Amino acid sequence: AVQLMESGGDSVQDGGSLRIACEVSGNLFRRYCMAWFRQTPGQEREGLATLASTGGTSYADSVKGRFTISGDKAKNILYLAMNDLQPTDTAIYYCAARGLGTYCTDDYATFHPDDYNLWGQGTQVTVSA
Numbered sequence: 001a002v003q004l005m006e007s008g009g010d011s012v013q014d015g016g017s018l019r020i021a022c023e024v025s026g027n028l029f030r031r032y033c034m035a036w037f038r039q040t041p042g043q044e045r046e047g048l049a050t051l052a053s054t055g056g057t058s059y060a061d062s063v064k065g066r067f068t069i070s071g072d073k074a075k076n077i078l079y080l081a082m083n084d085l086q087p088t089d090t091a092i093y094y095c096a097a098r099g100l101g102t103y104c105t106d107d108y109a110t111f112h113p114d115d116y117n118l119w120g121q122g123t124q125v126t127v128s129a
Contacts (some may be wrong), residue, residue: 002026002118004095005067009123016085020123022078029071029078033057033098033109035116036069036080036081038125045094047111051081053104060111061087085097085127091124 028034034051041071048050049069050058057069069079077097096116100108 002028002061002097002099004097004118004120006093006095006120006123009093009125011126011128012085013083013118014127014129016127017083018083018085018125019079019081019123022068022080022094022120024076024078024095024097026098027073027076028077028097029073031100031103032118033104034069034071034078034101035096035098035109035111036067036078037094037096037113039088039094040091040121045113046083046091047113048093050109050111052106054106054108056109058109058111063112082125085125086125087129089125090127091125094122095120099108112119 003025039045097118
């Protein structure tokens, strides 16, 4: 079975940087849409960044210019590099994959959590002032 497992969550200071990773069993990058989401208690899961099979990326306005999504196809790892972290970035971060049964084009790499059918267990990121 395909599995996703996040790691790298940590506590950092305001303005700091962190890179979190998602180990992906099986080579999903070729045919799956990949994405990072985050969630805080009582809030909806928020889409942050997406990676399509084309290599195309997209970002939510809240993280554009600060976060970078990337995938290492040789190691089957999805990354989210985060810079200039703010206390409002404190959340549990999840990686997700959307299987379409075909090549994932940019239009299918959405920010809607209901579109994704594979999820990791999450990793906690805490940013203190």
